[in-house]
Structures are given as structure tokens and as C-alpha cells.
Amino acid sequence: MNNNDAPFLKMKGIVKRFGALTAVDNVDLAVDRGEVLALVGENAAGKSTLIKVLTGVYQADQGEIFIEGDKVEINNRKDSQKFGIEAVYQDLALVPQLDVPGNLFLGKEPPKKILGGLFKVIDNKKLEEQTRDILKDNLNMEIENFNDPVINHSGGQQQSIAIGRALASECDLIVMDEPTASLGVEEIDMTFEIVRRLKQNNVAVIFISHNLEHVFEVCDKVLVMRMGERVGYMDIEDATRERLVSLMVHGRYEEEKSEKSVANKTV
Amino acid sequence: MDKSTQTSGSKDELHIFGRPWTYQVERLGPIAAVIIFGAVVGIIEPRFLSARNVINVLYQAATYIILAVGMTFVITGAGIDISIGSMLALTGILMVFTIEYTPIPPWLGIWVAPLSGMVLGLLNGLFITKLKVPDFIATIATMIGYRGVVLIMAGGVVHYRFPAAVRFLGAYRLFGLIPISILVAFAIGALGYYVYNNTYFGRYTAALGGNRESAILAGIEVDKYKILTYVFMGFLAGVAALVTIGRLDAFHATYGEFMEIDTIAAVIIGGTALFGGYGRVWGSVFGALLMSMVVNGAVLLGFPYFYQYVLVGIVILVAVSIYTFLGTRRTT
Numbered sequence: 001m002n003n004n005d006a007p008f009l010k011m012k013g014i015v016k017r018f019g020a021l022t023a024v025d026n027v028d029l030a031v032d033r034g035e036v037l038a039l040v041g042e043n044a045a046g047k048s049t050l051i052k053v054l055t056g057v058y059q060a061d062q063g064e065i066f067i068e069g070d071k072v073e074i075n076n077r078k079d080s081q082k083f084g085i086e087a088v089y090q091d092l093a094l095v096p097q098l099d100v101p102g103n104l105f106l107g108k109e110p111p112k113k114i115l116g117g118l119f120k121v122i123d124n125k126k127l128e129e130q131t132r133d134i135l136k137d138n139l140n141m142e143i144e145n146f147n148d149p150v151i152n153h154s155g156g157q158q159q160s161i162a163i164g165r166a167l168a169s170e171c172d173l174i175v176m177d178e179p180t181a182s183l184g185v186e187e188i189d190m191t192f193e194i195v196r197r198l199k200q201n202n203v204a205v206i207f208i209s210h211n212l213e214h215v216f217e218v219c220d221k222v223l224v225m226r227m228g229e230r231v232g233y234m235d236i237e238d239a240t241r242e243r244l245v246s247l248m249v250h251g252r253y254e255e256e257k258s259e260k261s262v263a264n265k266t267v
Numbered sequence: 268m269d270k271s272t273q274t275s276g277s278k279d280e281l282h283i284f285g286r287p288w289t290y291q292v293e294r295l296g297p298i299a300a301v302i303i304f305g306a307v308v309g310i311i312e313p314r315f316l317s318a319r320n321v322i323n324v325l326y327q328a329a330t331y332i333i334l335a336v337g338m339t340f341v342i343t344g345a346g347i348d349i350s351i352g353s354m355l356a357l358t359g360i361l362m363v364f365t366i367e368y369t370p371i372p373p374w375l376g377i378w379v380a381p382l383s384g385m386v387l388g389l390l391n392g393l394f395i396t397k398l399k400v401p402d403f404i405a406t407i408a409t410m411i412g413y414r415g416v417v418l419i420m421a422g423g424v425v426h427y428r429f430p431a432a433v434r435f436l437g438a439y440r441l442f443g444l445i446p447i448s449i450l451v452a453f454a455i456g457a458l459g460y461y462v463y464n465n466t467y468f469g470r471y472t473a474a475l476g477g478n479r480e481s482a483i484l485a486g487i488e489v490d491k492y493k494i495l496t497y498v499f500m501g502f503l504a505g506v507a508a509l510v511t512i513g514r515l516d517a518f519h520a521t522y523g524e525f526m527e528i529d530t531i532a533a534v535i536i537g538g539t540a541l542f543g544g545y546g547r548v549w550g551s552v553f554g555a556l557l558m559s560m561v562v563n564g565a566v567l568l569g570f571p572y573f574y575q576y577v578l579v580g581i582v583i584l585v586a587v588s589i590y591t592f593l594g595t596r597r598t599t
Contacts, residue, residue: 057484077486093484095477097544098470106474107485109467121465148287149545 006069007032008204009054009085009173014063016049023049024060025228029206031221033172036195036205038215038236041225042248047208050225051175054206055087056080084172088162088179100146100153101131103161104168130168138167139194156187163194173204180214192218212241226251289593293538296589297553300536304557308564315567325449326514328559330507332452334526335533335551336459337503340469340496341402342534345476345543348497349406350391351504351530352523353413358384358501359508360420363518366433373432381505387413388501392494410527417520427517436506437513448510455503456552463548472496476543532579533558536586557582 007030016024024046031037039047052058054065056074065072067083074080094103105127112123128146135141139160143153150158159182166174176195180188195218198205209215215222215236222239224232224247232247246253281288309316334351341348358380366376387409394405439447463469474482475489482489512518535541536557537550561582565575 055484077484081486087484089484093478093481095474095481095544097477097540098474102470102474106470106481107487109470120467122467122470124465145282145285145287147285148290152287 006066008068010066010069011050011054012064012066014050014053014065015061016046016053016058017061022228024053026063027225027228027230029223029230031173031204031206033204034199034202035221036199036207036219038219038222039206039208039225040210040212040215040222040244040248044227045225045248046228047225048177049228051087051177051206051208054080054175055085081169084170085175086166086169086171086173087175087177088166089177094150094158094162094165096151097149099149100135100143100161101127103150104131104134104164106165108169134164134168138197139164139190155182156184159183159187160190163191167194167198171203173206174198175206175208177208178210179207180209180211188214212244215244216241224248293590293593294547294550296586297537297547297550297557300586301553301557301560304560304564308560308568312564312567315564320563320567322445322449324559324563325452325556326446327563328556329446329448329452330510331526331530331533331555331559332552333455333503333507333510334530335537335555336455336548337500338530338534339459339537339539339546339548339551340463340472341500342531342539342541343463343476343543343546344472344493344496345479346395346402346493346496347406347531348391348500349403349527350387350410350413351500351507352526353410353417354384354387354501354504355508355511355523355526356417356520357387357413358505359512359518359522360417360426360520362433362505362508363426363429363512364420366430367426373430377432377436377509380508381502384501384503384505384508385498386501388497388499388504389494391501392497395497396490396493414520421518421520423520425517425519429512429516433509434513434516437510438516439513448514451506451510453552455506456548459548459551463546468492468495468499473543473545476540477545529558529579530555532583536583538590554586 009029009031011027011029014024014027014029015022027046027050029037029050039050041047049058053060054074056076056079059075065074072079072083074083095106098106109122110126110130111120112126113119114121131146135143135146141157141160143157145152150161153161159179163176163179179191183191192214195205195207207215207219216239219236221233221235222244223230224244226248229251231251232244232253243253283291305316314320334355338348338351361383362377362380365371365379366373369376391406391409394400394409395402398405400408435447436451437448441447441450471482471487471492472495474485474487475492479489508522511522533554534551535554537552537554538547539545539551558579561578562575565578570578
């Protein structure tokens, strides 16, 4: 546990509206270092919106965010980066035309001074070295032709590159939005491996997934959202597949009823 | 874990010097086209390759090369600048007025062209990013507006006989042989290449043109870099004004008309993606050169003047067809 009593991240009473639609309605969330929090819910439950509030892409209409107990303002992506928050987005957020180093370190390229410090340019040599290190040490990946545009690489590799991007910065919290959605079996195992390693390194992880198998595989706690509201929060030991599905679909869980509703709802 | 080690998905594609063959064709295509076209026309009409004619072709290409380098950045950032011809004329008349009607010495006055170009480019950028007017519409509006200001200022009068400082860039020749403007054009090409590959400006322009959303998520101030591409374009329009006015030792309010079309054509022939994401600075330089060669070659081969347009049109279609073919291969 942390020396500090407060968890690394605490979000309190977050509300986000888009016109008449309340996408996130008074949601609390907490995650500590070395902890993997699953964020589950059906489509349009507000998971991605909540995450975009955290990363500064959206601004909350109400609510507070605390980092290690201190109240902070996150108004844009730069702010969230400053607090060590990184995200791997569902649509990967890669630039298809840029090569692997260009994507891994986009926005964080190592600088080099030229003309006696007059101009700051990108240190491309160092960029490539750092890329090799990240690929080898963190992703256990060998990419040939990493100067090809990333669009030339396979879906799984693009996923790894997107995760690598989050790892490339020394971050304290990584949000993974559906990291396993478009992957093959081996690549999914690799993603779990990365999550476990992050946990060992005392990084906090928020893991968004539709796939409950994957949640049970790597997560410590589960937060369930439904139609913008938080409807459940529990340790993974207390969660069952039935309980989570019932919460996701109905927003409540009653022992007797659940059997039927689960039987009806799941394939 | 070891068994899940991955290798590149593009491994099976044929690579030449560590890059896919399609990339190499794209990169070397414009240079190859210049060489092949030069050789073919040179065999039919040897005068085409005479030193005098080669210098002449380069001389005429200089303005387009300078503009095309700037346009490469604008298009890479998923923009387009239709106003460059009007910017060339407006920066030109501002410089001419400064030199003719103020006590500012000519060697200082010539800087008015590139500096006012930056201001005009900044206006373009602000209209696009802050007023959210689409690039194409915004620069069509400023194309018309800037041209209007030129006509108001210059009327139908031809200004001519400028001091040496104005003529230097456009008319002077190194050792009495190689026009300074050619050297400047290629220096700007080299600078543009360096900027594209090594600066944050170059990288982030490609990023915002390739996937704007991703660039924002990576913390890149996309509006800032978008504006910078237009400022850089305006600066180079001012330099091109200096070269044009110096070469002709005259200024007329119609200068620069239709230059945007030829410049965009040169950039597209050079292999820059029209919808942004990646640019080929040297490609644009050779694209501009090829256009100049086609026009000059047509004259030497005795084509009537209007046929030049048809030939340039064919060159653009052939080039884009080749890139489309390569592009299709690349993504499937």
C-alpha cells in the first residue's frame, strides 16, 4: 500500500452532460497504485466519457478529482499528462501515416538543441533508441521495418504500439479502453502480461472491457456503470459473472431473480 | 511470453533499402520522371539539354519550387491554400510601395515581402482555426480579398525599374551564370526537408493531418501547428514575390494569378497525400521542376502554346494514377 492514506486517484461526484443527455451521473471512482480497477458496463453506459473527463478531453460539469489526496484541475490533455495519467484509447489513437517511433513518442519526442541552443529539434537517433528499448523491454516485441507507417503493421501490433505509447511516458496511472477488443488469443495473453507487469511496477490501471472473462483474469476490483450511473463496486472475489451481468443490464442484483435474468440474457 | 514475440506484419512486402518498394517508388518517382522526361525530350530535341536551356528551366521553376515547399506543409496538415497567388501579389505591392513611397532603404524594404506574407498567412490560419471556416473556403475568400487589396493599391499601373536590392534575388547570377533564385529555391527545398523530418513543427503537422483526434489526445496543440503551416506558406509567398518581381524588374496587379493551381499540381505530382498525413518535400521540388520542363519542352518541340495545358493535365493524371495504385497496394 501507499504511505499516503489517500488512493492515487479519486474522482468524486462526476457529472458530464451533453445537452439533454447526462452521460455520467454523479459517479465516484477510486484506484490506487498497483491496483487494477475494471470499469464495466454496456454500450453508452458512460465509461468512455468518464475516462475522457479523467484525461482532460472533456471537462466535467460537476465533481472533483483528487490525486494522492490533493484536489486537482484537469482541463486538457497536458494537465492529465502532468499528473502521470496516460490512456490507451479504444480506437488506438495512432496516426496511421507515422512510423512506429513517431507514434510511440508522439507529443513526447526527445529534444536536441541545434545552432548553439537557438532551436530545439527532434533527436531522431535517440527517438529510435528509446523505441527499441520500449519494444524490447516492455512489450517483448520485435518489429522489423519500424520506419514503415503503422498502418502497414497488423492490428495486434498496432494495439501493442498503442499500449507502448502509454508505457513510453513514466506514468502512474494507465487507462486501457477495451484493450482486448480486436486482438487474437496470443495478443490478449500479451496484454494481460503487460497489465500484470504494470501492477508489479506499482502503476494504477483502469481496465475497461466488455469481456468479463478478461476482467476476472487481471482485475482486482470492479466498478459497474449503467446509463451514466455507478451501480456497483466490489472486490473481484465478491463478483460473479451473474452479479456483474445483472448490474450491467438491470442496475441491481437480487440472488433469486438473477438466475432467471442471466439465463435469459446471456448467450 | 517468449512465444508471443511478434514480428512485423509488413515483413512479407518487398523491401528495398529497408523500406517497402511502394515507398521507394513514391519517393524516387518524381526524380525518375524528371530524368526520364529530360532524356526523352533531349534525344528528340538536343537543345533541351543545353546548359542555357537547363538554367532557363530551373530559373522558371524557382518560384514554383519555393511555393511548392510551403504548400507541402499546408497539404500535409490536411489544409490547402488557394490564396498563395494573391499573397504573392499583395506582399509584392506592399514591398514596392514601401520602397517607392517611404524613406526606408531598399535592402531593408525587401523584408516587407516575407514579413507581410507571414501576417497574411497568420490571418488565413486564424480564419481556419478560430472562425472554423474550412481551409478551402477560407483561402478562396482571402484569395479574392487579398487580390482586391492589390488592385485597389496598384490599379492598372505597372511599377518597374527597381533598385538592385529588389532585383538581387530574382535577376542576379552567381559568376554571371547560375541565377541566385535557383540556389535559393533549392536551399529552401533542403531547409523544408530538414524541417519536415527533424522539427516538432514538421512532425506535428503530419500528425494533425494524419489523424487530428490522435494528435489532440497526444497533447499536441493542433491549432497552433495548423496556423504555423499557413504562416510558413505566407512567408514563402513573400520570398516568391521577391524572386518574381526581381526577375521581371516589374510589378503588375495580376502577378501570381493561377499560381495556386500549378503549385498544388506540383505538390501532388511530388507524392504528397492530398488529404494530409505525409508530405514529400523533395517530391514537390521535383514536381515543380517537371511542370516547368513540360512547358519548356513543349515550346522547344513546337507544340502550340495552348497544348501545354493539355500536357500538364496529362502529367498530373498519370502521376496521381500511379500514386493511387501504390496507395491501394499499401493498405490492402
